[in-house]
Amino acid sequence: MSVWADLVGQDVLTAQLRASVDAAGEALRGTSASGMTHAWLFTGPPGSGRSNAARAFAAALLCERGGCGYCLACRTALAGSHADVTRVVTDQNVIRVDEVRQLVRHAALSPAGDRWQILIIEDADRLTDSAADALLKSIEEPPLRTVWLLCAPTVEDVIPTIRSRCRAVVLRTPPPSAVAEHLTARHGVDDAVAFFAARASQGHIGRARALALDEGVRNRRREVLRIPRQLSDLGSCMTCAANLVDAASEEAKPRSDALDAKEQADLELTYGASTRGVRSSGYAAARKELERNQKQRAKRFVKDALDRALLDLASFYRDVVAVQLGSTGPLVNQELVQEVASMARGTRGEVSAQRLEAIFATREAFEGEVAPLLALESLMISLRGGLHD
Numbered sequence: 001m002s003v004w005a006d007l008v009g010q011d012v013l014t015a016q017l018r019a020s021v022d023a024a025g026e027a028l029r030g031t032s033a034s035g036m037t038h039a040w041l042f043t044g045p046p047g048s049g050r051s052n053a054a055r056a057f058a059a060a061l062l063c064e065r066g067g068c069g070y071c072l073a074c075r076t077a078l079a080g081s082h083a084d085v086t087r088v089v090t091d092q093n094v095i096r097v098d099e100v101r102q103l104v105r106h107a108a109l110s111p112a113g114d115r116w117q118i119l120i121i122e123d124a125d126r127l128t129d130s131a132a133d134a135l136l137k138s139i140e141e142p143p144l145r146t147v148w149l150l151c152a153p154t155v156e157d158v159i160p161t162i163r164s165r166c167r168a169v170v171l172r173t174p175p176p177s178a179v180a181e182h183l184t185a186r187h188g189v190d191d192a193v194a195f196f197a198a199r200a201s202q203g204h205i206g207r208a209r210a211l212a213l214d215e216g217v218r219n220r221r222r223e224v225l226r227i228p229r230q231l232s233d234l235g236s237c238m239t240c241a242a243n244l245v246d247a248a249s250e251e252a253k254p255r256s257d258a259l260d261a262k263e264q265a266d267l268e269l270t271y272g273a274s275t276r277g278v279r280s281s282g283y284a285a286a287r288k289e290l291e292r293n294q295k296q297r298a299k300r301f302v303k304d305a306l307d308r309a310l311l312d313l314a315s316f317y318r319d320v321v322a323v324q325l326g327s328t329g330p331l332v333n334q335e336l337v338q339e340v341a342s343m344a345r346g347t348r349g350e351v352s353a354q355r356l357e358a359i360f361a362t363r364e365a366f367e368g369e370v371a372p373l374l375a376l377e378s379l380m381i382s383l384r385g386g387l388h389d
Contacts, residue, residue: 003059003067003074006052008182008205009174013053017169021060021067028115028145037167038142041124041158042151044171047204050151051122053171058085058118058149073113083112087120091259091297093367095123097130104138107146117146124150125157132159139165173203183212202315202332207308220247224312225336228343228383237380244309245302245373252301260294303366306376314359316340317352324349358382 004014020037040057042050059077060067062084068074076082086106088095103119111117121127127135139148139162148166155163179198182205183189189197189212200221201208210217227240267290271283315332316339322331323344331337344352362379366372 009178041166048171100131125152241376248305
């Protein structure tokens with residue numbers, strides 16, 4: 001199985017990347033690596049596979065056979081343990097300048113092997129201005145045999161001076177049929193569940209996988225889709241908002257706790273602890289910084305869970321709008337066709353559009369410092385009316 005196997009519904013893109021890998025091999029066999037593009041920007045909608053594409057490309061560049069998927073270079077590159085692949089994956093709201101400076105210093109070193117040194121920045125749209133400035137010089141004057149792979153939702157999410165120096169790679173939203181086929185072939189999912197997950201995820205590979213394999217995820221989605229029928233008065237709006245926050249917190253907590261425990265153990269190991277509990281100098285400051293980062297990450301995980309819930313909620317109102325416009329295409333929530341039809345009959349089209357706008361405005365608000373509960377209470381009030389407007 002080649003390194004490209006997880007790029008679902010991206011056949012054209014895969015062919016382009018394969019051709020680039022061939023060109024890179026020719027460059028390595030020449031007197032210099034000047035024929036190889038040194039900076040790439042992978043863009044595409046959430047769940048389209050930007051990070052998977054970057055990792056697959058990195059593995060193929062390091063493979064003697066262009067990405068066979070079986071050799072040591074391919075396996076370690078995909079697993080994140082190859083000496084010549086460095087990934088920046090952040091759980092924070094931003095990627096800070098100190099992290100990028102360290103990455104730039106690493107980029108100045110020669111690769112450990114005889115091919116390329118590859119640096120992957122996932123969520124390059126989270127670079128602070130100072131971090132982007134620090135990265136720019138390395139991209140403008142790249143060290144020999146160093147390749148930068150950046151990932152972002154759109155090219156506009158990356159500052160012009162960086163994106164103008166990168167070759168753009170655009171992924172599309174994979175069709176439901178391709179997602180369902182992937183779930184069946186790679187994860188042994190039943191056909192009916194696979195088609196449901198592919199449709200409900202709206203082309204988001206990770207979300208489709210979670211829906212197909214985790215009954216808890218399916219149950220949480222089912223609860224979110226009951227909200228439009230429950231918003232009958234102010235009290236029900238407050239209750240639904242609180243339930244959403246509680247569910248998101250419950251979903252995020254195990255992941256946060258696991259990471260917190262590992263990081264605390266690593267910190268103890270780094271600073272040491274004698275039998276009397278005495279640690280080396282600097283432990284208190286390091287622990288304070290760690291706790292600050294962990295709190296920010298915990299908030300981010302909750303907001304990410306809420307964002308997924310809002311996308312599910314938006315899919316219901318999107319179906320309502322589709323029915324009101326007379327669309328004959330399949331609904332995202334085909335299993336709720338009667339509820340969708342009832343709201344479509346009892347609600348004006350402009351009201352449905354306003355509700356969708358309110359949901360997306362709340363998603364944008366989560367990127368700031370807004371209190372999730374207050375934002376959701378306001379949203380629920382704006383959605384109030386249930387099936388009988």
